[in-house]
Amino acid sequence: MHTRPRVVIIGAGFGGLQCARKLARAPVEVTLLDRHNYHLFTPLLYEVSTSLLNPSDVSPPIRSIVRSARNTSFGLVEVDDVDLDAREVISLSGLRFPYDYLVIAAGSTTNFFSNASVERDAHTVKELPDALEFRNHVLRCFEAAEMEDDDALRRTWLTFVIVGAGPTGVEYAGALAELVDLVVRNDYRRLSRDMFRIILVEGMDRVLPSFLDRLGEKARRELERRGVEVLVGRRVEELADDRVVLSGGEVVETKTVAWAAGVEPAPLAGRLRLERTGSGRVRVDERLRATGHDRVYAIGDIAAVLDEDGHELPMMAPQAMQEGRYVARAITTELRHKEVRPFRFRHKGVMATIGRNAGVAQIRNFSLSGRPGWLAYLLVHLYYLIGFRNRLAVFGQWAWYYLRYDRPIRIIARARQMEADAEPF
Amino acid sequence: MHTRPRVVIIGAGFGGLQCARKLARAPVEVTLLDRHNYHLFTPLLYEVSTSLLNPSDVSPPIRSIVRSARNTSFGLVEVDDVDLDAREVISLSGLRFPYDYLVIAAGSTTNFFSNASVERDAHTVKELPDALEFRNHVLRCFEAAEMEDDDALRRTWLTFVIVGAGPTGVEYAGALAELVDLVVRNDYRRLSRDMFRIILVEGMDRVLPSFLDRLGEKARRELERRGVEVLVGRRVEELADDRVVLSGGEVVETKTVAWAAGVEPAPLAGRLRLERTGSGRVRVDERLRATGHDRVYAIGDIAAVLDEDGHELPMMAPQAMQEGRYVARAITTELRHKEVRPFRFRHKGVMATIGRNAGVAQIRNFSLSGRPGWLAYLLVHLYYLIGFRNRLAVFGQWAWYYLRYDRPIRIIARARQMEADAEPF
Numbered sequence: 001m002h003t004r005p006r007v008v009i010i011g012a013g014f015g016g017l018q019c020a021r022k023l024a025r026a027p028v029e030v031t032l033l034d035r036h037n038y039h040l041f042t043p044l045l046y047e048v049s050t051s052l053l054n055p056s057d058v059s060p061p062i063r064s065i066v067r068s069a070r071n072t073s074f075g076l077v078e079v080d081d082v083d084l085d086a087r088e089v090i091s092l093s094g095l096r097f098p099y100d101y102l103v104i105a106a107g108s109t110t111n112f113f114s115n116a117s118v119e120r121d122a123h124t125v126k127e128l129p130d131a132l133e134f135r136n137h138v139l140r141c142f143e144a145a146e147m148e149d150d151d152a153l154r155r156t157w158l159t160f161v162i163v164g165a166g167p168t169g170v171e172y173a174g175a176l177a178e179l180v181d182l183v184v185r186n187d188y189r190r191l192s193r194d195m196f197r198i199i200l201v202e203g204m205d206r207v208l209p210s211f212l213d214r215l216g217e218k219a220r221r222e223l224e225r226r227g228v229e230v231l232v233g234r235r236v237e238e239l240a241d242d243r244v245v246l247s248g249g250e251v252v253e254t255k256t257v258a259w260a261a262g263v264e265p266a267p268l269a270g271r272l273r274l275e276r277t278g279s280g281r282v283r284v285d286e287r288l289r290a291t292g293h294d295r296v297y298a299i300g301d302i303a304a305v306l307d308e309d310g311h312e313l314p315m316m317a318p319q320a321m322q323e324g325r326y327v328a329r330a331i332t333t334e335l336r337h338k339e340v341r342p343f344r345f346r347h348k349g350v351m352a353t354i355g356r357n358a359g360v361a362q363i364r365n366f367s368l369s370g371r372p373g374w375l376a377y378l379l380v381h382l383y384y385l386i387g388f389r390n391r392l393a394v395f396g397q398w399a400w401y402y403l404r405y406d407r408p409i410r411i412i413a414r415a416r417q418m419e420a421d422a423e424p425f
Numbered sequence: 426m427h428t429r430p431r432v433v434i435i436g437a438g439f440g441g442l443q444c445a446r447k448l449a450r451a452p453v454e455v456t457l458l459d460r461h462n463y464h465l466f467t468p469l470l471y472e473v474s475t476s477l478l479n480p481s482d483v484s485p486p487i488r489s490i491v492r493s494a495r496n497t498s499f500g501l502v503e504v505d506d507v508d509l510d511a512r513e514v515i516s517l518s519g520l521r522f523p524y525d526y527l528v529i530a531a532g533s534t535t536n537f538f539s540n541a542s543v544e545r546d547a548h549t550v551k552e553l554p555d556a557l558e559f560r561n562h563v564l565r566c567f568e569a570a571e572m573e574d575d576d577a578l579r580r581t582w583l584t585f586v587i588v589g590a591g592p593t594g595v596e597y598a599g600a601l602a603e604l605v606d607l608v609v610r611n612d613y614r615r616l617s618r619d620m621f622r623i624i625l626v627e628g629m630d631r632v633l634p635s636f637l638d639r640l641g642e643k644a645r646r647e648l649e650r651r652g653v654e655v656l657v658g659r660r661v662e663e664l665a666d667d668r669v670v671l672s673g674g675e676v677v678e679t680k681t682v683a684w685a686a687g688v689e690p691a692p693l694a695g696r697l698r699l700e701r702t703g704s705g706r707v708r709v710d711e712r713l714r715a716t717g718h719d720r721v722y723a724i725g726d727i728a729a730v731l732d733e734d735g736h737e738l739p740m741m742a743p744q745a746m747q748e749g750r751y752v753a754r755a756i757t758t759e760l761r762h763k764e765v766r767p768f769r770f771r772h773k774g775v776m777a778t779i780g781r782n783a784g785v786a787q788i789r790n791f792s793l794s795g796r797p798g799w800l801a802y803l804l805v806h807l808y809y810l811i812g813f814r815n816r817l818a819v820f821g822q823w824a825w826y827y828l829r830y831d832r833p834i835r836i837i838a839r840a841r842q843m844e845a846d847a848e849p850f
Binding site (some may be wrong): 037038054055056059061064067073075076077123124127128129130132133135136139140143146147183186187188189283313346382389396400404406407408409410411412413414415416417418 | 461462463479480481485486489490492493498500501502520548549552553555557558560561562564565568571572611612613614797814821825829831833834835836837838839840841842843
């Protein structure tokens, strides 16, 4: 028989990991489940996509992170379902993980807004395999263009469309512009900067819709100064045969559409028999418990946590982290038979970078832009990176990039695919 | 019309790259072709396979390397054939590269010795995608074992067979033993070192057959001290269904066979209408020209370059590098209408490492082992790495590993496969 309550956490993203770490010394047994063996620091994923960081720099192994927590074990599994009556999490391969408390932190997935052509052909920007694929693809486009004699075809290889001008889209566009500037000038004899087009498409009427107006405007000017074409109030209608059709009928010939237009709750949310809101997220009470289930918590992108005005919090890392820590405290408080206070989100701010010396940050009552905004961005991201080694590695890469004007991780490489290599779980 | 002679080099491995760099200031136009966009520093590939180095640490982009050579251009192509009459290299996609001088430096590929079951199921250790796949696979074996309740099945996940006890096999076995020691102790609650088997199988009667007897013996003892089972005088008969059958009938249950048993000339050698030796390598004269072709050179693994006793030089990096530099000099000498002297290989030595503080090195008349051998190994490999950034990166990783007893790049990750992502060349 087990003596300590068992906490099973589904997902080792920002929310799940914070929850696990906060429970490290609590009188519980923690089982952390994820379908990857690493925690992904998604805010810097665009720097993997654009040849600045190594994949390992943003993906510390989960086992390393929880190593010192003696009450915590990790399972590399894809969670298929939860048996809420039997209180067991069930993996795709049929493994069962019994729990006394469950924390659902399975995150989100790309939202294609039911556009099948986008889902089929666009590059996603959410997971590490996406970033590696995008890096390979972009570098291959440069190589193909260098050997292409037909002007129109060459332009198709060198046109990059980013959809969505939230922080992710802005960062992809800015970093791509920088990659082109730094690399093309030096490395490609037959290409010049004016052959390239980088187009940022946004459905709303401005860049960085969730930021203050003037910060969005600054970001737009910085992007344009770096040669990015910014199209606001436009949507992607269709992708097909190296073409994007935009609302209004404009057609762009391109081999590359990166889809940063939004996310939706992970499919697991739909498989559980839990009440959900219109956004598809799991409905939770003020203590982040799923409706009707005292010991089932949901946090992060998959959970519909409300702010003071009754709006759902956006699907972002700081929200997930605060919720993860809150749930850890709530569980230990309950175990001590003390009163658990409702969750209250503390808004710390938002930030994004456009590239070298250019960032925008909105921190509580004041805002930063330009170089101060950029420095704030760097410091905050170094601070939130997990693990000394990862901070050291990212700092080293940034220093190299800043001093040498180089994005050095320019390899087109993928793991060899072996037939016998299917996931065993 | 072109005014300067055109030199086309097939392959940017050790031989081709040395040749290109040596021609950087010669009055020729150089075209360097490779099917990868990076130069692979193969001697350290096993450290990518065993979670110590990032892929980018051992694979600088070729364009970065030849950036300063204004007479050199690079083409990312798979060479399909050479039209020796028209003097043109032809890529798979049909691109043609006319030459006045041709340097064939296409290297080698894994030799499966006609064993179809090995070719189908063994892990190869030759290219970067092999190393990434091997790393993913090994880490996945650890994870599967951690969740396996059946003892026999768990042992199958934790048994690793390396075939071939040349430097590559020895290094894989030693590094794998270290990975197990460092990682399992800290990260896996249910696994212990004695559940693992690492088996090194060698067909000849000793470890490191090309080294002095006593160095091979030292390497064997070091491996055994680190828990590697060394089986000499044994061959792999067959792989099937998680089993290896060895000569003599012994059967080992395993999910992992790494094939480091040998290489053979790249398939291009067979497609060209050039005379070859019994080993399949292109026959060359004492000036490294293919028989009957004044301006076609072959170097490195693909060429049958003879030593003073008339034996073919082994397929190794130092040989290829000396041959590459020689051919560059031979071409420029000929262009100045001076006499070209025959190629003569200078034997610099061989080395291998078993792990932390343990290496063997045989340099001209003297040999080193233990920690001095290991330090010599580290210094020589740092020296031969190309590019300041790569030296810095590898040195940093080694320092971390040495001081922290860690192999940190433990991510199971592959690039997402997209349908539209087929090679365009």
